[in-house]
Amino acid sequence: MNMTEETKDMRVVNQAVPKVDAEALVTGKAVYTNDLAPSDCLIVKIIRSPHAHALIKDINTARAEAVPGIECILTYKDCPDKRFTLAGQTYPEASPYDRLILDQRMRFVGDAAAIVAGTSEEAVKKAVKLVKIKYEVLEPVLDFRTAKDNPILVHPEDNWKSLCPVGADNKRNLCAHDVSESGDIEAVLADCDYVIDRVYHTKANQQAMMETFRTYTYLDAYGRLNVVSSTQVPFHVRRILANALDIPKSKVRVIKPRIGGGFGAKQTAVSEVYPALVTWKTGKPAKIIFTREESLTASSPRHEMEMHVRLGADKEGHIRGIDLYTLSNTGAFGEHGPTTVGLSGHKSIPLYGKAEAFRFTYDVVYTNVMSAGAYRGYGATQGIFAVESAVNELAQILDMDPTVLREMNMVREGDVMPAYYGETAESCALDRCLARAKEMIGWDEKYPCRDMGNGKVRGVGVAMAMQGSGISSVDTGSVAIKVNDDGFYSLMIGATDMGTGCDTILSQMAAECLDCDMKDIIVHGVDTDTSPYDCGSYASSTTYVTGMAVVRTCEALIAKICERGAVYLGCSVDEVEFNGAEVVNLKTGESITRKEIGNRVMCFNNEALSASEAFSSPTSPPPFMAGIAEVEIDKETGVVEMVDYAAVVDCGTVVNPSLARVQTEGGIAQGIGMALFEDVVYSPKGKNYSNSFMQYKIPSRLDVGNIRVEFESSYEPTGPFGAKSIGEIVINTPSPAISNAVQNAVGVIVRELPITAEKVYKGMRDKAENR
Amino acid sequence: MEIQFTLNKKQVTAEVGADTVLLGVLRDLGCKSVKCGCETTNCGLCTVWIDGKSRLSCSVLAAGIDGHEVTTLEGVEEEAAEFGRFLAAEGGEQCGFCSPGFIMNVLAMKRELDDPDLEEIKEYLAGNLCRCTGYMSQLRAIQKYMTLQNENSGKEAQV
Numbered sequence: 001m002n003m004t005e006e007t008k009d010m011r012v013v014n015q016a017v018p019k020v021d022a023e024a025l026v027t028g029k030a031v032y033t034n035d036l037a038p039s040d041c042l043i044v045k046i047i048r049s050p051h052a053h054a055l056i057k058d059i060n061t062a063r064a065e066a067v068p069g070i071e072c073i074l075t076y077k078d079c080p081d082k083r084f085t086l087a088g089q090t091y092p093e094a095s096p097y098d099r100l101i102l103d104q105r106m107r108f109v110g111d112a113a114a115i116v117a118g119t120s121e122e123a124v125k126k127a128v129k130l131v132k133i134k135y136e137v138l139e140p141v142l143d144f145r146t147a148k149d150n151p152i153l154v155h156p157e158d159n160w161k162s163l164c165p166v167g168a169d170n171k172r173n174l175c176a177h178d179v180s181e182s183g184d185i186e187a188v189l190a191d192c193d194y195v196i197d198r199v200y201h202t203k204a205n206q207q208a209m210m211e212t213f214r215t216y217t218y219l220d221a222y223g224r225l226n227v228v229s230s231t232q233v234p235f236h237v238r239r240i241l242a243n244a245l246d247i248p249k250s251k252v253r254v255i256k257p258r259i260g261g262g263f264g265a266k267q268t269a270v271s272e273v274y275p276a277l278v279t280w281k282t283g284k285p286a287k288i289i290f291t292r293e294e295s296l297t298a299s300s301p302r303h304e305m306e307m308h309v310r311l312g313a314d315k316e317g318h319i320r321g322i323d324l325y326t327l328s329n330t331g332a333f334g335e336h337g338p339t340t341v342g343l344s345g346h347k348s349i350p351l352y353g354k355a356e357a358f359r360f361t362y363d364v365v366y367t368n369v370m371s372a373g374a375y376r377g378y379g380a381t382q383g384i385f386a387v388e389s390a391v392n393e394l395a396q397i398l399d400m401d402p403t404v405l406r407e408m409n410m411v412r413e414g415d416v417m418p419a420y421y422g423e424t425a426e427s428c429a430l431d432r433c434l435a436r437a438k439e440m441i442g443w444d445e446k447y448p449c450r451d452m453g454n455g456k457v458r459g460v461g462v463a464m465a466m467q468g469s470g471i472s473s474v475d476t477g478s479v480a481i482k483v484n485d486d487g488f489y490s491l492m493i494g495a496t497d498m499g500t501g502c503d504t505i506l507s508q509m510a511a512e513c514l515d516c517d518m519k520d521i522i523v524h525g526v527d528t529d530t531s532p533y534d535c536g537s538y539a540s541s542t543t544y545v546t547g548m549a550v551v552r553t554c555e556a557l558i559a560k561i562c563e564r565g566a567v568y569l570g571c572s573v574d575e576v577e578f579n580g581a582e583v584v585n586l587k588t589g590e591s592i593t594r595k596e597i598g599n600r601v602m603c604f605n606n607e608a609l610s611a612s613e614a615f616s617s618p619t620s621p622p623p624f625m626a627g628i629a630e631v632e633i634d635k636e637t638g639v640v641e642m643v644d645y646a647a648v649v650d651c652g653t654v655v656n657p658s659l660a661r662v663q664t665e666g667g668i669a670q671g672i673g674m675a676l677f678e679d680v681v682y683s684p685k686g687k688n689y690s691n692s693f694m695q696y697k698i699p700s701r702l703d704v705g706n707i708r709v710e711f712e713s714s715y716e717p718t719g720p721f722g723a724k725s726i727g728e729i730v731i732n733t734p735s736p737a738i739s740n741a742v743q744n745a746v747g748v749i750v751r752e753l754p755i756t757a758e759k760v761y762k763g764m765r766d767k768a769e770n771r
Numbered sequence: 772m773e774i775q776f777t778l779n780k781k782q783v784t785a786e787v788g789a790d791t792v793l794l795g796v797l798r799d800l801g802c803k804s805v806k807c808g809c810e811t812t813n814c815g816l817c818t819v820w821i822d823g824k825s826r827l828s829c830s831v832l833a834a835g836i837d838g839h840e841v842t843t844l845e846g847v848e849e850e851a852a853e854f855g856r857f858l859a860a861e862g863g864e865q866c867g868f869c870s871p872g873f874i875m876n877v878l879a880m881k882r883e884l885d886d887p888d889l890e891e892i893k894e895y896l897a898g899n900l901c902r903c904t905g906y907m908s909q910l911r912a913i914q915k916y917m918t919l920q921n922e923n924s925g926k927e928a929q930v
Contacts, residue, residue: 018859025867026855026874028804028844035803208902210808210816210868260806260868261902292809499866499903658862662908666865669905693813693900701893701906 012511012518013721016658019504020523021258021497031258033230034289037216041287042071043124044275047114047131048298049106052140052368052686053152056104056133059114064130069123071282073131074115076102078281083159084243086300087335087373088233088267090474090535092163096175096334098155101244101273106135107154107332108370109687110298117278117286140368142686144304144329147173147365154332154366166338175330176338176364180345182418183357188321192312196394200309200386201752202735204329204680205302205673206690207375208698211260212295213271216287217279220253225280227254232266232496233536234526240269241276256526259498263670264374266498267538268300268335296696297688300373301680303340303364304329307386317398319352319409322387322419326362328379333371337364340374343468344383347622349419351387351430351464353411358419368686374538376667377731380467381674388463388736389751392743401447402462402740403438410434410464411624413714421472423619427714427724429650430464430624436712437462437626440646446630448744458632458643459745465627465732468620469716469725470541477546478532478614479553481510483561487598489514492612493525494534495546500727501659502542506550508655509720513554515580516594532612540623540725543655545615547720552613560609561597568592568600621716623724625649627668627733630705631741638761640742642672642705647733653722654711660726664709667730673699674731675738677754774837778802779846787833793819794828797843804844804871808900815899818872819843825879827898844871850878857916863908865901873899877913886921889914 024031061073079101087095102112113133118124141152155170162168167177189195215229225247231237234254242249259266275286290299310323326344330337345360375381391409395402411417413428438444441460449459480492491510497503503523511518525531534546558578565583566573569590576583582591601609630644645668654660677697681689690696715722735753743749748763775784778800785796794817797805805828808816817828820842844851851874855864864870873896880887880895887895892913901909 016860016862018856019862019864021867022859022864023852023855025864026858026870027848027852028871028874030803032806032868210806210814210866210900210902212808259866261866263902292811499868501862501865656862658860658908662862662865662904665905665907666903667905670902692811693809694811698900698902700897700900701910702897704905707905707907 010512010721012508013655014653014657017504017508017518017656019501020507021503032211032260033214033216033228033257036228036257037287038285041216041285042117042119042278043121044115044117044278044286044288045124045128046112046274047116047128047133049109049111049113051106051135051137052109052142053138054106054135055138056106056113057136058134060132064116064127067123067127067130069119070127071117071119071284072278073127074102074277074281076100076104079277080246081159082246083161084240085335086240086269088236088269088536088538091239094164094166094338095336096160096162096168098160098334101277108368110370111332115274115278140686141173142368142682144327144365144367147367148363154368168338173366174363175334175366176341177362179361181359185321185323185357185359188357189310189312189323192320193315194313194394194397196309196311196390198309198390198393198751199306200389201306202304202382202385203753204304204372205375205678206296206680206696207263207265209261209263209265212292213290213299214288215271215275216285217275218285219279219283225252225276227252227272227276228257229254229272230259230266231256231269232262232498232538234496234528235494235533236536237269237272238528241272244273245276245280254528256496259496262498263376264378264538265300267374267536270299292693293691297691298370300335300371302375303337303372303379303382305344305382307344307383309386309390311390311394313394317400317405317408319355321355321357322349322352323359324349324383324387326383328362328364329367329372330364331367331369331371335371336374337372340379343379346420347380347466347468348383348387350417351411351466352409353415353417354409360419369682370688376670376728378539378728381732384463384465384732385735385753389739392736392740393749396743403434403443406434406464420622425622427621427652427716428624429712429714430626432712433624433648433650434464434626436710437628437646437648440708440710441628441630441644443628455635456632457635457745458630459741460628460630461737461740461744462626462628463733463736463740465625465729466622467540467725467729467732468622469544469719470617470620471539472620473616473618475535475539475541475545476614476616477534477541477549478612479546479549480532480610480612481553481557482610483598483601485598485602487594489521491521491523492531493523493546494531495542496526496537498537500663501656502537502546505543505655505659506546509547509550510554513551514558540728543723544719544725545617547723548615549613551720552615553611556611556613560611564597564601564609565592568597617718619718621718621724623649623651623726623729625729625733627737629734629737629741631738631745633742633745633760635746635764638757638764640676640755640757640760642703644705645707647708648710648712649726649730650712650714651726652716652719652724653713655721655723660711661709663726664730665707668707668734669699669704671731671734672704675735675753675755677756679754772834774833776836776838777840779842785833789834791833792829793831793833793836796833797828797841802843802845806868806871808869813900815876816869816872818875818899820875820879825876844875847878854878854916857912858909861908861912863904863912865903869899869901873901873909881920
């Protein structure tokens with residue numbers, strides 16, 4: 001289907017509408033968690049383990065409790081001994097139940113040893129210093145390559161459990177294991193003219209959203225635990241807190257205010273359990289605000305992965321088989337461990353849809369570093385770095401232009417993707433994305449590199465990417481729309497706007513469907529007591545999954561509006577039509593306005609004028625994109641600077657061009673940070689050195705060069721108005737494209753991120769010495 | 772100790788300790804636009820003006836502002852909203868958490884630099900981190916806003 005024909009008549013969708021909450025945000029209104037917390041909240045702080053692996057032998061709280069203003073000091077003895085997961089996933093979660101709120105065993109430097117709550121920041125800080133904890137220090141497992149079957153176990157406990165068959169075994173430090181394949185990969189590789197056999201390594205990265213983790217809690221008039229939290233997953237947090245506190249789910253209410261960024265970090269309930277426990281024990285309101293240091297040392301960063309790729313091709317450059325083994329480091333706990341790893345293969349291998357065979361094997365291991373979690377891209381980012389880098393190495397061996405190699409092999413519309421659960425690419429403009437990105441950057445003039453004559457050389461490099469649109473057959477979004485007085489609509493959503501703009505784009509879709517202005521719709525989300533169920537905003541699901549729920553709900557509501565209108569007009573529903581403003585009797589021309597209907601249903605009426613529908617998809621249509629980086633390298637120092645980045649995305653119909661563009665630019669900037677300098681670094685004893693923005697540097701506006709974004713849209717038949725997702729895919733191309741640009745500029749291939757000046761310099765020196 | 776200072780053109784008093792930083796004092800006085808992003812003077816979220824100059828309120832001792840003049844986004848709300856419309860038109864506020872500090876510095880730049888070029892803008896605002904946008908939309912908004920400001924001041928000059 002042609003996208004332009006399908007979408008040319010749209011008034012609101014595909015328009016660059018400003019965000020509905022923009023004015024409050026740009027004038028600094030008090031709309032975030034800490035702005036809203038009552039001033040009498042107890043201040044909650046965590047005492048954290050200084051050891052990577054230890055057992056608590058004794059906790060002496062006597063002197064700390066004597067500090068004026070201290071309300072309580074809680075230890076593992078105060079917590080239920082029932083394990084749960086902090087991962088925000090649909091039940092039954094793939095992530096193992098391996099957590100307690102507080103545990104006797106410390107599993108990383110920064111693990112929670114005790115909770116202190118008091119009436120002032122000063123009192124709590126003082127008490128934290130006075131709590132005396134005796135540890136029995138144990139040998140940690142810090143190298144993830146030696147973790148599997150290591151005699152030192154991160155989770156030896158017998159009440160550890162895995163709810164899903166993901167190949168987990170805590171007695172082997174194994175959080176997940178799987179093999180999937182199609183065709184005879186060994187036979188195909190044996191028959192290939194060339195086999196690239198390489199190991200790539202991506203490091204842990206921090207989401208580093210500007211608002212750190214934070215939550216406040218209080219008991220309401222019914223004695224229920226109310227939780228206001230900066231979260232992407234309010235409904236999952238309700239379940240997680242009920243599990244953690246071992247109380248009925250009906251006792252918990254979760255509210256999401258404005259969120260200062262998430263990028264997956266807040267798909268794990270990092271901060272909620274602590275004030276929740278304090279409030280549940282004391283009956284008093286409580287809040288925790290993570291410091292930036294805590295946010296960088298006791299949070300939920302990207303899984304470190306090491307990927308062994310074997311990629312076979314014939315001498316013309318036809319890719320015939322891909323064999324990928326991924327080793328993923330989940331750290332001390334298994335949040336998102338069994339699921340992120342899957343994307344490293346399932347969302348990289350299918351880019352090369354013509355291959356005759358593939359095999360994808362993985363192990364996910366526990367170690368004594370901070371637990372990993374969900375970060376934009378969710379494993380696809382890591383896998384795409386490996387597979388795309390291997391393709392770029394193949395191009396070099398074949399002496400082929402890497403874009404031409406891709407044109408020969410890339411997945412195209414209508415192709416079946418065996419490594420993508422056998423789904424068909426029903427909408428795919430990847431070929432157009434790559435062609436346009438080449439034009440934008442001037443590939444043919446700039447490839448492979450240009451010596452600038454001042455000691456600097458500029459190179460260009462390419463990568464492609466895909467992601468999903470929600471988790472197929474799992475993710476569920478529902479919305480409700482009510483007609484109110486004067487006919488204005490309330491759009492109730494459970495999807496979580498975390499700055500990304502889903503409150504806006506879902507309103508756009510509703511306004512398009514209901515044939516009204518956006519100002520006729522107010523949007524509300526999220527309160528688990530009143531919002532319709534939504535799994536939350538993650539896995540690139542909201543536009544596609546919740547968007548379709550909006551479309552369906554509008555259809556149901558329009559039918560009801562027609563019914564009410566027909567009753568008031570005294571005719572049959574078959575005789576009327578709703579044009580957005582009024583219900584018209586097509587025979588007589590008589591009409592009744594939406595305003596009048598809205599008012600009349602509030603008097604002597606036995607049928608609520610509202611609708612609520614859900615949507616879940618058996619497929620997860622991938623968005624696709626091509627990214628081309630131009631970098632400048634100082635031949636004396638190896639310093640890599642971004643010059644230009646051309647990105648072309650196929651996210652289906654673009655629901656809001658300015659928000660989609662900013663998503664893309666922002667994802668690319670994060671990807672640039674990942675490629676060039678972001679790295680969580682540990683000491684030999686497991687202490688995290690990357691504990692502030694001094695050590696963990698994220699890109700400033702001086703580091704990103706110029707980022708240019710365009711869209712080449714396909715039309716996804718199962719999506720709302722033809723749309724697919726945009727949020728995650730956009731972080732996937734920078735690492736392999738920048739690596740390829742360095743390769744093309746100076747001939748150095750860096751297989752371990754980040755691509756620092758030291759690595760490039762050393763690569764250039766080694767090359768010169770070997771010459 | 773008690774300090775007195777001018778906050779958004781109003782005289783205020785606050786009871787502070789020797790080690791109290793300005794950021795928390797401003798929030799306690801109701802200026803919730805002032806955000807803390809890092810505690811290490813790296814992110815720019817807590818940017819306010821002290822005597823008209825941009826400063827990071829996380830690294831200013833409250834005791835030192837006795838007798839001085841502090842401006843937060845609440846004190847320049849109309850101007851912030853005006854620039855904010857340009858920002859929102861580009862989708863450049865995104866989560867909005869860094870917007871108040873960023874906008875304070877944009878408005879300070881407008882006062883300080885005359886017709887800055889792209890590189891000068893980037894340099895001036897380098898300390899204002901944003902994790903959502905990748906900065907391009909912010910630059911587009913600034914350039915469009917500055918162009919309009921220049922046009923308006925040109926018109927005023929003609930009148």
